[in-house]
Amino acid sequence: MEKILRIDMSAEGGPRMTETPLGEYAGMGGRALTSSLVAREVPPLCHPLGAENKLVIAPGLLSGTTSAMSGRLSVGCKSPLTGGIKEANSGGQASQVLARLGYAAVVLEGKPATDDLYKVIINKDGARIEVDNSLKMLPNYDLVEEMKKQYGESIACISIGTAGEMKMSAASIACTDMELRPTRHAGRGGVGAVMGAKRVKVIVLDDTGKKMRPPKDPEKFKDANKRFVEGLRKHPVTGQALPAYGTNVLTNILSEAGGYPTYNFKEGRYVDAHKISGETQAETETARGGQATHGCHRGCVIRCSGVYNDKDGHFLTKQPEYETVWAHGGNCGICDLDAIAMLDFLDDNFGLDTIEMGVTLGVAMDAGILPFGDAEGAIRLIKEVGQGTPLGRILGNGAAVTGKVFGVERVPVVKGQALPAYDPRAVKGIGVTYATSTMGADHTAGYAVATNILKVGGDVDPLKPEGQIELSRNLQIATAAVDSTGMCLFIAFALLDQPDTFQALLDLLNSFHGLNLTGDDVTALGKTILKTERDFNARAGFTSQHDRLPWFFKNELLAPHNATFDISDEDLDQVFNW
């Protein structure tokens, strides 16, 4: 991770690759690196699909090491969905492999003059880029099969499906998992559209012949990792709930809590929640010979993923995440796990953000395009997105565009990005994060659900405004830092409750890099990242007026608690006033 690979797609005579030292980005990884580079090098008012935008793909500070949980990849750019800065985050194998290949980042710059489509191959011998127009409009699964044929089974792929090629604002970037399936996605904010605008279909990584990244102090590193893993195994969320049922363990919990947005955010409890819960999902997976527990990358000890087979026992998709099940499920009044799994597969295959697409379907249902609960209709519509029909193009550009095109008032977005699976009226801490995050509505930017609902890191009543600003602020700061390490965000449950585990993370960073970071340094890093991102957004035209939830959350009561989002604008404006 001592160099950056830059690919200038605008260069005369075809793309030009250069490898540069880290320079001003030395010591940065993941989100710290992507956001710093975007903020410094991308003009905030440029068109997100234009030559001036840059797509930055960066492993974290601990990616490529033997540390557990270090396989997250950050993807940054100016977002076509929000118009602001974006860091989207993915699991899978790519981060570890790219880090072991020695790259702190791959940066796609410029824009080719022709319509040719490119593939990038990076292995121990270096990097190269080639035209391959035979890949045009391949969905992700077919694309990866083709790459396996061409480059063998020891690869990891970072790719876009048809949605990215069509530059849709809901397009994701896929990373392959341990089984070489394109199931893990940097989903949010349309990062796939930016890769599509650069005309790069796939980055094929092969770290054959490369070794694990060596720590400065191997003994201390090994010891820290042991304590870190023990901490994760000890905590009830990361040691029990997530491994057993995956993230979808939250369906019953949120519906019970009255914070499960149902029928496009009209109600807070879903009568059919049990039919699509993590418990039912795990049972179904096991009964069909799939897997209820599975890791998305090597080195994962939480293993919150799984394998979802169809009724005949054939692989259909990876275990759909809670937010995916919610978006296509309760949010659309759909309680059929098989239909939801099919939608998850289609989203992955076309390369679409599952949250954005599910919320978009809910808005389309409110527009009268199809009735709530119409699972077959939902599948048909997502197929239209993959094909790029006019209706598919509308939906593939997300909830805000769909609402605008169909004249719908009830559109749950902040900064143009769809709200995830927690109603801000009944889980007010996450509402503060949705409103104020630099990313648009994003639960992962400051997961106040942990403390509001799961009672991790304290207990802040989800229905009262008190304490939510501070809660969201602290989580947003911590998250920005964690997103820079390459660590899975789910380690935060143990970090918040167990000081020993937090210390183990510090020890991992310090022993690997020869540093002496304290908790205060981590907080300072998080603040610096947020400040950098907010500065970019301000230069892109964002103000405090954009740190607001849609109007209807203030006015419409959410059953069963009959709650509104009653945190004042003045309080929201204090989130970054630390």
Add this chain to the structure above:
Amino acid sequence: MEKILRIDMSAEGGPRMTETPLGEYAGMGGRALTSSLVAREVPPLCHPLGAENKLVIAPGLLSGTTSAMSGRLSVGCKSPLTGGIKEANSGGQASQVLARLGYAAVVLEGKPATDDLYKVIINKDGARIEVDNSLKMLPNYDLVEEMKKQYGESIACISIGTAGEMKMSAASIACTDMELRPTRHAGRGGVGAVMGAKRVKVIVLDDTGKKMRPPKDPEKFKDANKRFVEGLRKHPVTGQALPAYGTNVLTNILSEAGGYPTYNFKEGRYVDAHKISGETQAETETARGGQATHGCHRGCVIRCSGVYNDKDGHFLTKQPEYETVWAHGGNCGICDLDAIAMLDFLDDNFGLDTIEMGVTLGVAMDAGILPFGDAEGAIRLIKEVGQGTPLGRILGNGAAVTGKVFGVERVPVVKGQALPAYDPRAVKGIGVTYATSTMGADHTAGYAVATNILKVGGDVDPLKPEGQIELSRNLQIATAAVDSTGMCLFIAFALLDQPDTFQALLDLLNSFHGLNLTGDDVTALGKTILKTERDFNARAGFTSQHDRLPWFFKNELLAPHNATFDISDEDLDQVFNW
């Protein structure tokens, strides 16, 4: 004009009408009234299609009098297209009639709970509102025919077509002309969508039995009007060019000047300009038994409109304006006047802004939906808009949405609103207006073309940055004031060059209202209006970053002058620093 009619569409048991005195809005007309009311009463962050938005329809201070040129109507709201404040302005008969009926404004508030469609009837006996679902999805021409059947030939109509009912962001509000045709439109910013969201299809006005509004000093008023008319007849633009060829006289002039945006703003001169010029248009109209000179409302002495018949001599549409001919013509590479006239008719009939639609077609052509120059394809697409097919819905929401949906980078909009018929690289003064206007890109907000190209009000070189800020500033201030009088903006040519004519306007206002306004007062009024509008926009989240042209105008050279828009951001930020 001593009262405001408010119609609360949300009221329990059906819409409730109240007539209130002007109160805090006393002394205001037109844009001053619409912008003040919107800024005071509409929450800046509300959804434009929601119950909290208000649609304000206001005649000007001199509308309904015997003064020449006083038939302009202002329509205000929070815009669904820009998200900011909006005043769209229309000719036709409605303003005079509404003023004589005694209303300073009609305000549509709230939003009905059901899907019923309403009509409002206002005559000497007062106002009433009725459900009439038989009007659903009638285009404007059919609707007006139906209203004539129901209410006779002495009416004027303010209506929406199918686009407004579908709440499209390019939807206009139509006003009937002297021949009771829905040819004059408050076009810009999607005001028709707001009327559609209120579920009001048409406002039928009948001033039978009502008299001209009486001036305080009839003799002085008569004298002032005489001098005013003489001034208009004396000026070469309002006395000769506009009557002879209409606004389309500009086609040859702008193409010659290299500021005629061609092929979606790729070139500044159109090789086929002569085929669609005002001269050719007037000749065609005359040859087919149409009219090359015609007024859009009683009291017009400029008479820049006309009647365009088809090849068989039957009425096809009113004389398409320069901006309409450009948008559907050179901007799309279409040089067929009959096709352009058909597009003008379709836009009027469905209720669409011709500028927004033409620019949208240009973007669609850049997206590869149809080739440049495909007149039949353009007609087919506009028909799809009127029908509300998925593709039609995309296009009907304007250029910005169309660009986003199809992943197009070259989208000529500011604040989401399409640029009109003057390239800002070759007519830099109008570029300053596009960038900084409170309305989004709008040539009428500060028509620097007058001084840059027509050499009215001085001579500022269109290709140099010098002097453009001050030019646009002064014109934006003056325009805001003129838009409050009910006067047609074309009086400005004579006002700028002839101090006597400006004095005649002041005398008209003073003798009618018993005032002692000076030129300074008019300037102060204009500044107050702009300040009010900018304050609303700031509270809606607009910053100086939104006072910018799209990125490509800074980078791409425009032939034949190879010009870019080279006015600095710092200078743009000085426009409202007076």
